[in-house]
Amino acid sequence: MTNPRPDTAEAAVLMPSAGRLAWLRQLLRDPMGCFGLALVLLIVLAAAAADLVAPYDFKAIDLTAQFAPPSWKHLLGADNLGRDTFSRVLYGGQIALYVSLAAVGCSLALGLALGMLAGYGPRWLDTALVLLFDSVRSFPVIMFALAVITVLGPDLETIILVVVVTSVPGYARITRTATLALKATEFVLAERSLGAGPLRIMLSHLLPNLVAPLLILASMDIPVVITIEAGLSFLGLGVRPPTPSWGTILNDGYAFIRNTPWLVIAGGIPLILTTLGFTFLGEALRDLFDPKLKRDR
Amino acid sequence: MTQASGDDDVLEVRDLSVSFQTARGRLRALRHVDLVVPRNRIVGIVGESGCGKSTLIGSVLRLLAPNAQVDPGSQIRFQGDDVLRMSEAELRGLRGPRISVVFQDPMTALNPVITIGKQMTDILYRLDLSAAAKRLRAAEMLGQVGIADAMRRLDDYPHQFSGGMRQRICIAMALMMNPALLIADEPTTALDVTLEAQIIHLMRSLRELVQCSMLFVSHNLGLIAELCDDVVVMYAGEVVERGTVHDLFHRAQHPYTQMLLDCDPVRIAEARRELPTIPGSVPDMIALPPGCIFAPRCPRRFEPCGLSAPDAYPLGGQHAVRCYLAHS
Numbered sequence: 184m185t186n187p188r189p190d191t192a193e194a195a196v197l198m199p200s201a202g203r204l205a206w207l208r209q210l211l212r213d214p215m216g217c218f219g220l221a222l223v224l225l226i227v228l229a230a231a232a233a234d235l236v237a238p239y240d241f242k243a244i245d246l247t248a249q250f251a252p253p254s255w256k257h258l259l260g261a262d263n264l265g266r267d268t269f270s271r272v273l274y275g276g277q278i279a280l281y282v283s284l285a286a287v288g289c290s291l292a293l294g295l296a297l298g299m300l301a302g303y304g305p306r307w308l309d310t311a312l313v314l315l316f317d318s319v320r321s322f323p324v325i326m327f328a329l330a331v332i333t334v335l336g337p338d339l340e341t342i343i344l345v346v347v348v349t350s351v352p353g354y355a356r357i358t359r360t361a362t363l364a365l366k367a368t369e370f371v372l373a374e375r376s377l378g379a380g381p382l383r384i385m386l387s388h389l390l391p392n393l394v395a396p397l398l399i400l401a402s403m404d405i406p407v408v409i410t411i412e413a414g415l416s417f418l419g420l421g422v423r424p425p426t427p428s429w430g431t432i433l434n435d436g437y438a439f440i441r442n443t444p445w446l447v448i449a450g451g452i453p454l455i456l457t458t459l460g461f462t463f464l465g466e467a468l469r470d471l472f473d474p475k476l477k478r479d480r
Numbered sequence: 481m482t483q484a485s486g487d488d489d490v491l492e493v494r495d496l497s498v499s500f501q502t503a504r505g506r507l508r509a510l511r512h513v514d515l516v517v518p519r520n521r522i523v524g525i526v527g528e529s530g531c532g533k534s535t536l537i538g539s540v541l542r543l544l545a546p547n548a549q550v551d552p553g554s555q556i557r558f559q560g561d562d563v564l565r566m567s568e569a570e571l572r573g574l575r576g577p578r579i580s581v582v583f584q585d586p587m588t589a590l591n592p593v594i595t596i597g598k599q600m601t602d603i604l605y606r607l608d609l610s611a612a613a614k615r616l617r618a619a620e621m622l623g624q625v626g627i628a629d630a631m632r633r634l635d636d637y638p639h640q641f642s643g644g645m646r647q648r649i650c651i652a653m654a655l656m657m658n659p660a661l662l663i664a665d666e667p668t669t670a671l672d673v674t675l676e677a678q679i680i681h682l683m684r685s686l687r688e689l690v691q692c693s694m695l696f697v698s699h700n701l702g703l704i705a706e707l708c709d710d711v712v713v714m715y716a717g718e719v720v721e722r723g724t725v726h727d728l729f730h731r732a733q734h735p736y737t738q739m740l741l742d743c744d745p746v747r748i749a750e751a752r753r754e755l756p757t758i759p760g761s762v763p764d765m766i767a768l769p770p771g772c773i774f775a776p777r778c779p780r781r782f783e784p785c786g787l788s789a790p791d792a793y794p795l796g797g798q799h800a801v802r803c804y805l806a807h808s
Contacts, residue, residue, distance in 0.1 A: 369588040376541055376583075377603050377653065378576025380568075387602060391593045 209471055216467025222460025226453070230276035239267035241274040242425040250443050259449040262435050268449045271427040276453060278428045282339055283408040286346035287401050293347065294354020295393060299385050301355065302362025313359070316352035324349050324411070332420045339422055342415055346408050354397060361393055395472055403465030406458035413454055429454045490661050490693045491517040491540065491558055491579075497551035498535055498544065505766045509535045509548075510717045514792075517661060522687065522694040524708035524725075526701060526740070530762055532717040533697045537663055540695075541579060542571050559660060576603060580654040584666040586646035590638040596622075596649055597634030603656045621652040624689065625682060644675035648682065655690055663695045668703065680707055701744045705729055710798060713737045716762050716773050719792075723799035733801040736774050772804070780805060 210216040229236065238258075239245075245265040253260045259268040301312040328345045335341045365371060374384055409429075415421040416430025417437075424431060429450050436446025493515040500507040510532045517523045525533050538544040540556055542563060556563040558574065566574060583589045591599060600618035601611070609617070615634060622630035625648040638646060647667060654662055664683065668676040680703060687694060698704055704711055704725070711728045713721040713736065721734040732738045739758045741747065748756065760777035763769050769776055775785040784790075784804050793806040 369583050369585055370591045372543065373581065373583055373589045373650070373653075374591075375543055376575050376579075376581040378572045378574070378606075378657075379602075380572055383602075383605070388591050388594070392591070395593075 206471055210467055213467045213470065215463045216471070219460050219463025219465075219467055222456055223464055226276060226457050226460060227280065229273055230280050233270075233273040233277055237267075237270035237273045239270045241271045241427045242266065250439065252443070253445055260443065260445045262432075262446055263439060266425075268432065268446060271432055272429070272449055272453055275427040275429045275432060275450075276457075278339070278422060278426065279409045279412060279454075279457065282342055282346075282412045283405045286343045286350070286408050287404050289343070289347045290350040290354055290404075291397060291401050293351045295358050295390070295397065297351065298355035298358020299362050299389055299393070302359040303366060303381065303385055303389065309359070312355070316355055319348060320352045322349065325414075328411075328415060329420070332415070337415075337420050337423060342412055342421055346411060350404065350408075354400065357397065357400065358393055361396065362389055365389055365392055399465055399468045399472060402461055402468060405465075406461040409454065409457055409461075488519045489516050489557075490519050491515070491695070492556070493536075493540065494555040494557075496536070496539060496554040496556065498532075498539055498554075499549050499551065500545065501547045501549065502766070507766050508717060508768060509765060510539070513714075513717075513719050515712060515719070517693050517695055518710075519660075519693055520687075520691060521709040522696055522707055524704035524711045525695065525697045525714060526699060526704050526711060527714035528699060528740075528762070530716075531714045533714060534665065535717075536714075537581065537665055537695075537697065540663070541575055541581065542566070543575075573606075576659070577606065577657040578659055579661045579663060580657065580659045581663045581665060582647070582650050582654050582667045585670045586643055586650050587670065589650050590646060592638055595635050595637055596641075600634070600649075600653055600656060603653060617656070618652075621656055622649065624655075624686070625649070625652040627652075643671055644678060647671060647675070647679055651679075651682065651686070655686065655692075658690060659692055661693050661695060662690075663697070665697050666699070667696075668698075668700070676703070683707065701729075701741065702746060713740070717765055718773050718802065720774065720803070721801045723795070724797065727795075727797065727799040731795075731799070733795060733799075733806050734774075734803045735778050735780050735805070737801075739779075772802075 210220065243266060245261070245267075247265065249261065249263060249265045251257045251261040251265070257267050257269065259272060261267055262271070297312055297316075301309045324345075327349060328342075331345050331348075332338075332341055335344075371384060371388065374388055379388070412421055413428065413430035413433065416428040417434045418430075419434070421430055422428045432450030433447060433454075436443065436448075436450055440447050493513060496510055496513040496515075497508070498510040500509055513532070513536060515523070515525075515536070525536065527533055535544070535548075538548070539550060539554075540558075540563065544550075550564060554564065558579065561574075563571075563574065590596070597615060597618055600621065601614040604614045604617065607614070615631075618634055619630040622633065627633060627645060627648060633641075638649075641649065647670075651667070667683075668679050671679065683694070683696075684707060696704070696708055708725055710724055711722065712719055713728065713734065715736050721728065721732065721737045723731075728737060729741070732741055736758075743756050743758065745755060758777060763773060763776060769786075771784075771786040771788055772778070772781070772790055775781045778785065782804070790802050790804045790807070792800045792802050794800045795806060
């Protein structure tokens, strides 16, 4: 499900960082990055302010408004139970961001830890961890998700667990490769000769070198996780009603697509915009930090 | 090769042999190396690439590759403590506070994503000092190695400094904990000649200030002559000659030392297109030749050289040479 780019990650590892905010200025100069950042900010703000902005409660049923078309009263119309779609889209954004940020955050942290252990630790640990990563990666994500959800029940936390388990190996492998490259550099030897222990080297010297390229990968992974959550919810394996998710909005609308297409559109557009926003942002960040792709700016 | 030692010796290496397990067999990188660094003296190690200089440093710090093996009978004593028997925790107390190293390439010896100040204060993690006091100490050290506006530059990253400045920073970092021994592993090889002179000048002035001994590794004879008190000449994993700078540069006895001196471009009297070289190449250290290690390349070899390896022959004072010519 992820598309790790070890070459990119490795190249970015050894690049010296410029001033603290210089990268932000460069990002804003790139139209794609600017667009991506704006979209991401818009979606995050909309989800965060859902309580203030949403005109209705997401589970308030109003049978008089059943299948209401978009109007000033219901900006994006209402669904088969007369619930306001605009409010549901806003709250659905909270779910999507919660799942994706939690899952990607956990994967990133675990992947970094395991990858550094494999790369810097003893040989047998490396072999064992790589074997583990490869075994986990050989599972098809959706089949694995179906199996886990069947056992643990459909739940947000279950979805997060599935995503973390399946995406940790990707992060860990990149971290491991980059750690192996860093391990051979003279500054690590210099630190060791100045009396730094393995923990100190990993945490205060390797970690800062590894985080930047992995953050880029993470930002490109967020839309993938959002689609997984929406997909599972669409299949009825994600969040339970009445909790709104873009996937369930799509599913609800799908049944009535002939008469009330705005339901599907309302559930689909935020999904597309979020995916687009994070992907653009991730690509712009990668262009920025990958010396091989550096153009004249 | 033995040499009289006193209590005043900071580092004492006796009969050190190190080998590496390779796919082709056992590579005997160091054989019976003796080395003494007395207090407040600068000892130079000179020799061509692959002669075991870096392995020697690695052994002293116990930072050898995992396939390295130190032969039993080898001894490394640092201020009386047995380095080869130290635990990992004891070693960490050795590296940094007691021995520290300046590496060859200042462009790669600093972590590119961490500020100089953070890297310098990090070394003081053992000390119970406030963050401000550590910063002050770092700035003071930077000032001592001649970096202007030290307090402000602590927040800069390595790439914001030039090569010469970075090497000064590396030296400052190495001296942060007031070590008893500073090992400099070809500290000027990656720098140009002007900077080289500056760094050598700096190291000499620092020695008076910090009062530490130095082990200076180089293949530049000029630098050794200028900076060191004693010199050890290494060839293919063995010490072939040792003595004071004066002994080595004016009364060199070993044919290898003599040829090495003749190869120094400074010594060439007449201008020619071809530079003097030592014919032949370093022997294969997996299948060592019997007898003297230098015999296959030696222009003055005679009968005994191919039969057995010569012992160290004392020539008075510290001067000693591992060559049959000195016996006769």
